[in-house]
Amino acid sequence: MEEKHEAEAGVSRRNFLSGTGKLIAGTAIASSVLASQADKVSAYPFETGFKYVKLDPAEVGRITYENYFKRWCAASVVAGFAEQLQTKVGGLWKTFPIDSVRWAHGGFAGWGALCGTMSGAGTIVGLVTNDTDIAEEMCNDLAFYYSYTELPSYSPAKPIKATIKNMTMAGTPVCHISVGKWMKSEGAAFLDAERAERCARLAANVAMETCKMLNDWVDGKYKAKHKPLFNVAANGITSQNNCRDCHGSNVPVADTYATLEK
Amino acid sequence: MEEKHEAEAGVSRRNFLSGTGKLIAGTAIASSVLASQADKVSAYPFETGFKYVKLDPAEVGRITYENYFKRWCAASVVAGFAEQLQTKVGGLWKTFPIDSVRWAHGGFAGWGALCGTMSGAGTIVGLVTNDTDIAEEMCNDLAFYYSYTELPSYSPAKPIKATIKNMTMAGTPVCHISVGKWMKSEGAAFLDAERAERCARLAANVAMETCKMLNDWVDGKYKAKHKPLFNVAANGITSQNNCRDCHGSNVPVADTYATLEK
Numbered sequence: 001m002e003e004k005h006e007a008e009a010g011v012s013r014r015n016f017l018s019g020t021g022k023l024i025a026g027t028a029i030a031s032s033v034l035a036s037q038a039d040k041v042s043a044y045p046f047e048t049g050f051k052y053v054k055l056d057p058a059e060v061g062r063i064t065y066e067n068y069f070k071r072w073c074a075a076s077v078v079a080g081f082a083e084q085l086q087t088k089v090g091g092l093w094k095t096f097p098i099d100s101v102r103w104a105h106g107g108f109a110g111w112g113a114l115c116g117t118m119s120g121a122g123t124i125v126g127l128v129t130n131d132t133d134i135a136e137e138m139c140n141d142l143a144f145y146y147s148y149t150e151l152p153s154y155s156p157a158k159p160i161k162a163t164i165k166n167m168t169m170a171g172t173p174v175c176h177i178s179v180g181k182w183m184k185s186e187g188a189a190f191l192d193a194e195r196a197e198r199c200a201r202l203a204a205n206v207a208m209e210t211c212k213m214l215n216d217w218v219d220g221k222y223k224a225k226h227k228p229l230f231n232v233a234a235n236g237i238t239s240q241n242n243c244r245d246c247h248g249s250n251v252p253v254a255d256t257y258a259t260l261e262k
Numbered sequence: 263m264e265e266k267h268e269a270e271a272g273v274s275r276r277n278f279l280s281g282t283g284k285l286i287a288g289t290a291i292a293s294s295v296l297a298s299q300a301d302k303v304s305a306y307p308f309e310t311g312f313k314y315v316k317l318d319p320a321e322v323g324r325i326t327y328e329n330y331f332k333r334w335c336a337a338s339v340v341a342g343f344a345e346q347l348q349t350k351v352g353g354l355w356k357t358f359p360i361d362s363v364r365w366a367h368g369g370f371a372g373w374g375a376l377c378g379t380m381s382g383a384g385t386i387v388g389l390v391t392n393d394t395d396i397a398e399e400m401c402n403d404l405a406f407y408y409s410y411t412e413l414p415s416y417s418p419a420k421p422i423k424a425t426i427k428n429m430t431m432a433g434t435p436v437c438h439i440s441v442g443k444w445m446k447s448e449g450a451a452f453l454d455a456e457r458a459e460r461c462a463r464l465a466a467n468v469a470m471e472t473c474k475m476l477n478d479w480v481d482g483k484y485k486a487k488h489k490p491l492f493n494v495a496a497n498g499i500t501s502q503n504n505c506r507d508c509h510g511s512n513v514p515v516a517d518t519y520a521t522l523e524k
Contacts, residue, residue, distance in 0.1 A: 044332075046359055048359040049357050050359070050362075070306075092357055095311050097310040097312070097389065098308075099308040100308075100312075100385075100388035100389045101384075101385075102388070102394045103384045103388050103394075103397040103401040104381070106500040107500050108376050108380055108381075108384065108401060108405060109398050109401040109490065109491075110490070110491045110492075110493055110500050110501075111376075111402075111405050111434075111435055111493055111500065111502055112493065112499065112501040112502060113369075113376035113377075113435055113436050114369065114370050114373075114376035118375075119366070119370075119376075122363075122366060123362075123363075126359075126361075126362035126364065126365050132361055132365075135365040136365060138365075139365040139370060139371040140373075143370060143373045172373075172375075173370060173375055174375050175500045176500050176502075179499065180499055189498065190494065190498055190499045190500070228371065228372070229368075229371075230372075231372055232368065232452065236451065237438060237441065237445070238369050238373065238374035238437050238438050238441060238452070239372075240373055246508035
């Protein structure tokens, strides 16, 4: 009876989450609909006076890392670029308030949604590129990089807050899950110096990856590594690809108070 | 044995999620640590040339709603303010590229993390206010408003895409969960006109709420309704208060392909 119901419903989320293989059919359906709607809400060029010149990724990373401990994740990534562009380019960069994006820290004022490094990187990419299609591609590539790379790999010349041991793969650009997985791996609590050190290094990694993309773009060499709106087409809704981090019985029971209770 | 283990561990996430009441103790511990760290990473004033004058919330909502169908969630909220401020204030607003925040749509280029209306509202709040503490309070209040209000309540004079029937309470500023709950309630798929209509109206609601806050701030009347970093203190990690939307066995099995399969 349940099989009949599922057959009638076609490719449902239940099918998808139980891994029946029907995902491929669902993806095909969603992709064709998405393609047909793309004309109606297509990308477009726009004017921006925020000019970009190629920067040294290592220097962008260093400035971002050092800024983190005052400005936190989002504004520190913006600082990694804007502090240099204020002198190397000038113009509108001189009046752009770096701290105007500090609210994006901790996944929106500590709400644990989108990692602030993504909002900081998006801010720079959006201000610099002059076509919504380019920003879309770069942000999508950044989310893939963030989700499927063991981070943080950035190693400061002199650690500011603490030494840390572990890197983790978030599987998502969501702050709560990303930092939670790392905290579990490291045995650190959120308010420990180690956690701040980890987020500072992660911010440096994201800023450096963004810098490489923008440098390639200036040279006319940037090409998207991943298909924009891949997740919407694959899952039929705005989403990530880490479904079982929430849907399913394997959600980690992280003891986030571990260090506080010592 | 498990009881002994939990007693040793003190207030663990397991305790919290199973609702043993020990949350209160955990909150007290986390809050005191948070308070002691507040001095080290405190808020600060900064300079911004993006001046604000009081705007009519209804007009901000109308412009946001109408912009949605081209610019999507984040940039449409920014447009609701910037299009008016370009003429009423001028200055830096004339050179701020509204479309530079379009990447924040769909929870970051469709990744379903932070609802783009929050990023759009944060962008305006951050550019206008000149103290990171104010932006923090307003963004926190906006996340509470978004999470615990039945939305969208905005009713356009003439619906552009579709008529819709339902409002839902998201319990979170996360795009995937917010739009998923509404889609389930309405029986609509993500690519349906009804879903676009819902997000356009939601963007108008968020823009209007933001406008009311900023108008109060200009008048010296804005006071935070909620305690900043409440979630970090309460849960020991960047987070929302909808824990069981992911942790637990009651995660909705939404058939997001319902309409596509007709």
